Amino acid sequence: MLRLLRLVAVLTVIPLLGIGVTIARYWEEGAGLQGAVTGSLSCAGSIIADPLGNACGEATPFGWLSIVSTAILLLSFAIVPLSRLVATILGANRTVLSFGFWPYAFLITLVVGIVSLVHFSIFAAGTYLTLAHFFAIESDILIGVFAVIGLGAAYAILRGLGVFFTRPKSYVAARPISFYEYPRLGLMVRDIAKTLNARMPDNVLIGLDPTFFATSAPVYTPYGKGPLQGQTLFLSLPLMSHFTEGELRAVIGHELGHFTGGDTSYTIRFAPVYLGLTNASEVFSAKGRPITRLLSLPSKLLIDDLIYAFSVVERRIGRSREHRADQHGAAVSSPQDIAYSLLKSSLLGSMWGSQMEMVVSRGMQGRFSRNIVRSFTESVRIDVDRSRIAPLLEFALGDSVRHPVDTHPPTEDRLAAFGLNLGEICAEDAVLHRFYGAPKVTEGLDNMLALEEDLTSLQYHLMSEMWPKEQPAEQSLDEVFGFLLVDFLALMVTIDGSVDDREIVAAETKATEAFGGLDREAFRERCQRPDDIPSLDRMVSFANKLLNENGITSLKNVLRQIAEADGHIEEKEAQLLEILETTLHPEEPEEANA
Numbered sequence: 001m002l003r004l005l006r007l008v009a010v011l012t013v014i015p016l017l018g019i020g021v022t023i024a025r026y027w028e029e030g031a032g033l034q035g036a037v038t039g040s041l042s043c044a045g046s047i048i049a050d051p052l053g054n055a056c057g058e059a060t061p062f063g064w065l066s067i068v069s070t071a072i073l074l075l076s077f078a079i080v081p082l083s084r085l086v087a088t089i090l091g092a093n094r095t096v097l098s099f100g101f102w103p104y105a106f107l108i109t110l111v112v113g114i115v116s117l118v119h120f121s122i123f124a125a126g127t128y129l130t131l132a133h134f135f136a137i138e139s140d141i142l143i144g145v146f147a148v149i150g151l152g153a154a155y156a157i158l159r160g161l162g163v164f165f166t167r168p169k170s171y172v173a174a175r176p177i178s179f180y181e182y183p184r185l186g187l188m189v190r191d192i193a194k195t196l197n198a199r200m201p202d203n204v205l206i207g208l209d210p211t212f213f214a215t216s217a218p219v220y221t222p223y224g225k226g227p228l229q230g231q232t233l234f235l236s237l238p239l240m241s242h243f244t245e246g247e248l249r250a251v252i253g254h255e256l257g258h259f260t261g262g263d264t265s266y267t268i269r270f271a272p273v274y275l276g277l278t279n280a281s282e283v284f285s286a287k288g289r290p291i292t293r294l295l296s297l298p299s300k301l302l303i304d305d306l307i308y309a310f311s312v313v314e315r316r317i318g319r320s321r322e323h324r325a326d327q328h329g330a331a332v333s334s335p336q337d338i339a340y341s342l343l344k345s346s347l348l349g350s351m352w353g354s355q356m357e358m359v360v361s362r363g364m365q366g367r368f369s370r371n372i373v374r375s376f377t378e379s380v381r382i383d384v385d386r387s388r389i390a391p392l393l394e395f396a397l398g399d400s401v402r403h404p405v406d407t408h409p410p411t412e413d414r415l416a417a418f419g420l421n422l423g424e425i426c427a428e429d430a431v432l433h434r435f436y437g438a439p440k441v442t443e444g445l446d447n448m449l450a451l452e453e454d455l456t457s458l459q460y461h462l463m464s465e466m467w468p469k470e471q472p473a474e475q476s477l478d479e480v481f482g483f484l485l486v487d488f489l490a491l492m493v494t495i496d497g498s499v500d501d502r503e504i505v506a507a508e509t510k511a512t513e514a515f516g517g518l519d520r521e522a523f524r525e526r527c528q529r530p531d532d533i534p535s536l537d538r539m540v541s542f543a544n545k546l547l548n549e550n551g552i553t554s555l556k557n558v559l560r561q562i563a564e565a566d567g568h569i570e571e572k573e574a575q576l577l578e579i580l581e582t583t584l585h586p587e588e589p590e591e592a593n594a
Contacts, residue, residue: 025133177205250337
């Protein structure tokens with residue numbers, strides 16, 4: 001209601017002022033309000049009967065002002081019900097909407113642009129006639145100022161119209177892959193396409209953005225100068241790393257389902273234009289230019305009302321599209337796989353945001369990871385309170401899965417369409433099995449580790465402008481010890497040839513208690529790559545130089561607690577502890593020469 005009241009106020013104030021100026025002109029003659037209104041109407045009628053003549057004498061410009069003000073007032077209020085009528089007609093069929101929305105949206109945007117210009121013209125003409133007639137002030141400078149302001153408003157309106165002549169483009173920070181390099185993934189996609197009787201996608205992209213989508217619009221990537229043409233499937237590597245094979249098949253089947261049944265046409269024609277209207281509204285906002293913003297306000301509010309009118313249609317069609325695509329996904333997997341792929345995408349997508357904040361924070365300190373996807377996977381496995389996952393998923397049922405173009409219905413509605421028991425889906429045992437017990441699909445795919453590291457490098461490259469430009473200062477002793485501590489902890493965790501999560505937790509907890517801090521990401525990455533750990537002799541030599549007796553004792557205690565974290569000390573762990581017991585001791589300070 002408040003939105004409509006604001007729209008009514010903006011659309012009426014300037015035209016009513018224009019009509020008011022004309023009434024004031026006739027009221028001046030002493031005929032009273034009724035006579036002034038009658039005189040204004042009579043003048044307007046005379047002008048309509050003889051538009052090329054001087055029908056009202058000296059009052060003719062005032063008559064024209066009232067005619068234009070009345071016409072633009074009627075036109076403005078005709079647009080609002082017209083948009084709702086057209087939305088109802090076009091929204092009855094997705095194909096009709098795909099082809100009919102662009103010309104209507106363009107026409108209305110052109111009309112509302114003209115409305116804004118006419119509003120400004122009414123204001124300018126009313127101001128000039130008032131000054132000239134009532135105060136005998138005529139100024140060419142004032143006309144020039146109005147002309148300049150009007151050109152600025154016209155420019156803003158033309159920029160708003162420009163969105164309709166811009167072919168939709170997508171820039172995706174992702175790597176195009178070849179199925180020759182990833183044959184197991186290729187076999188999966190081909191099998192799904194064959195089952196659904198769908199085309200194989202022309203391009204498959206894998207990136208770090210926590211979403212999945214399919215598009216037929218040109219897609220630009222950092223790996224090529226030109227856009228990828230045809231049908232493109234985007235897969236999220238951070239989400240895939242937590243999916244079972246059935247869940248990934250469900251997602252791929254869902255996205256390939258969008259390439260059938262008119263979804264491609266909808267995606268190319270309706271969705272980008274609908275999104276473009278939002279961009280046009282931003283242009284009409286003219287942020288930083290208050291005068292232009294004020295003059296473009298009628299256009300902005302009318303465009304916003306157009307968006308609102310079609311939002312009901314967009315949500316209904318979006319709901320239908322997603323339910324239809326979900327059926328495709330379930331056909332190549334199961335409704336349960338659809339359910340968990342949606343719930344995991346919602347929950348893990350929010351966690352990925354925290355992961356990227358950590359990546360930025362460490363990067364600002366000059367600390368970088370080789371594999372942020374693996375770090376994310378370990379964080380979910382080790383750091384997440386497992387007792388909270390089931391309640392969080394139940395809460396996520398009300399969310400809509402993130403998508404770069406379309407809006408999605410709430411996850412709860414999508415699962416209800418399959419008749420699934422949401423209580424069973426969110427039961428703690430079932431959830432924990434899906435998150436931690438079931439094998440992950442990426443474990444059986446080719447070259448995942450290399451892809452994770454490649455996309456990590458790409459992410460750091462895209463963020464390169466954020467990193468400090470100053471040369472790093474010489475490392476302090478505390479920083480040197482921090483790196484040394486990471487190496488000792490990682491050596492103890494990996495010495496027996498396996499990595500136990502209990503040992504990782506013990507290492508991080510005990511090291512923090514004993515030494516006040518630990519670069520957790522660097523430590524976990526060292527555990528992933530034990531070959532990067534320096535030689536034991538070198539580590540012991542540095543420790544003996546850096547630490548005093550208390551520090552050596554604390555380090556030995558922490559390492560022993562790590563070895564004991566899994567309930568027993570392995571033979572290699574015991575051997576390492578014995579070596580450290582005999583070799584770790586602070587160096588005696590050199591005596592000064594006599």
